[in-house]
Amino acid sequence: MWDPSQYTRFRDERKRPFFELLSRVDVAAPTHVADLGCGTGDLTRVLAERWPGATVYGVDSSVEMVEEARRRPAPGSLRFEVGELAGWAPPVPLDVLVSNAALHWVPDHAALMARLVAKLSPNAVLAFQVPANFDAPSHRLVDEVKALPRFARVLEPVRRRPVETLETYESLLAGRGMTVDAWETTYLHLLPGEDAVLQWLLGTTLRPVLAALGEAERQAFLEELGPRLRDAYPAHARGTPFLFTRRFVVARRGT
Numbered sequence: 603m604w605d606p607s608q609y610t611r612f613r614d615e616r617k618r619p620f621f622e623l624l625s626r627v628d629v630a631a632p633t634h635v636a637d638l639g640c641g642t643g644d645l646t647r648v649l650a651e652r653w654p655g656a657t658v659y660g661v662d663s664s665v666e667m668v669e670e671a672r673r674r675p676a677p678g679s680l681r682f683e684v685g686e687l688a689g690w691a692p693p694v695p696l697d698v699l700v701s702n703a704a705l706h707w708v709p710d711h712a713a714l715m716a717r718l719v720a721k722l723s724p725n726a727v728l729a730f731q732v733p734a735n736f737d738a739p740s741h742r743l744v745d746e747v748k749a750l751p752r753f754a755r756v757l758e759p760v761r762r763r764p765v766e767t768l769e770t771y772e773s774l775l776a777g778r779g780m781t782v783d784a785w786e787t788t789y790l791h792l793l794p795g796e797d798a799v800l801q802w803l804l805g806t807t808l809r810p811v812l813a814a815l816g817e818a819e820r821q822a823f824l825e826e827l828g829p830r831l832r833d834a835y836p837a838h839a840r841g842t843p844f845l846f847t848r849r850f851v852v853a854r855r856g857t
């Protein structure tokens with residue numbers, strides 16, 4: 603379902619939040635680190651470079667993504683595995699658990715926080731970033747097209763958004779003995795190219811939607827969505843302005 607080349611099309615816009623997240627992770631010499639929902643593994647490699655003494659695991663449920671991650675040579679301390687991020691069990695407790703733009707694919711974040719904390723060593727840090735743009739025009743328009751009679755039969759009803767508020771994450775993690783630093787950032791991306799917002803969505807949000815449709819329906823879906831997105835996001839010579847809000851949480855075990 604995942605296509606590494608489409609996802610990496612907007613590489614710079616997608617990797618910046620990872621570095622902003624990592625800049626708040628203050629851990630000197632962890633021995634076991636994991637990146638859950640690691641995708642193509644480019645950012646997992648950054649973790650291995652930052653902590654060369656650590657064993658670093660990159661875990662992703664997509665075979666295509668993990669194959670792509672394994673394509674480039676990696677130090678022996680970096681391992682890529684196919685696995686479900688909630689269910690994956692590290693061989694030893696983790697000192698740093700990072701997840702960038704992946705947890706929103708998993709429902710029930712109260713239960714998920716409990717499962718992630720259970721993977722941690724004492725004094726470990728859990729750091730994650732999730733999109734918080736589910737009410738943006740891009741998502742509303744995808745939902746509008748999904749609800750058209752032609753597609754509504756096949757496509758799931760509008761999904762409940764699993765992402766919680768900053769206060770809820772703080773409360774869930776504080777209740778498990780963590781001290782939390784949480785914030786939200788809205789980026790103004792100026793996306794290059796034609797149909798830029800559609801191209802962005804093809805790398806993420808639209809993957810499961812298109813996977814559920816046959817070839818003809820897929821084409822029809824994009825023909826409905828494309829013009830709506832072009833109206834909502836007019837392109838300029840400088841690019842297509844696209845606002846994107848993300849939530850960040852860095853939680854340390856202990857106080």
Ligand SMILES: C[S@@+](CC[C@H](N)C(=O)[O-])C[C@H]1O[C@@H](n2cnc3c(N)ncnc32)[C@H](O)[C@@H]1O
Nearest residue numbers: 639640641662663664667686687702703704707
């Ligand atoms: C938007 S990409 C982010 C990839 C990478 N973290 C990055 O920042 O470039 C989301 C990734 O999460 C993975 N993913 C989604 N649901 C997952 C799950 N339940 N368990 C493991 N990986 C999952 C997808 O396969 C995809 O590679």
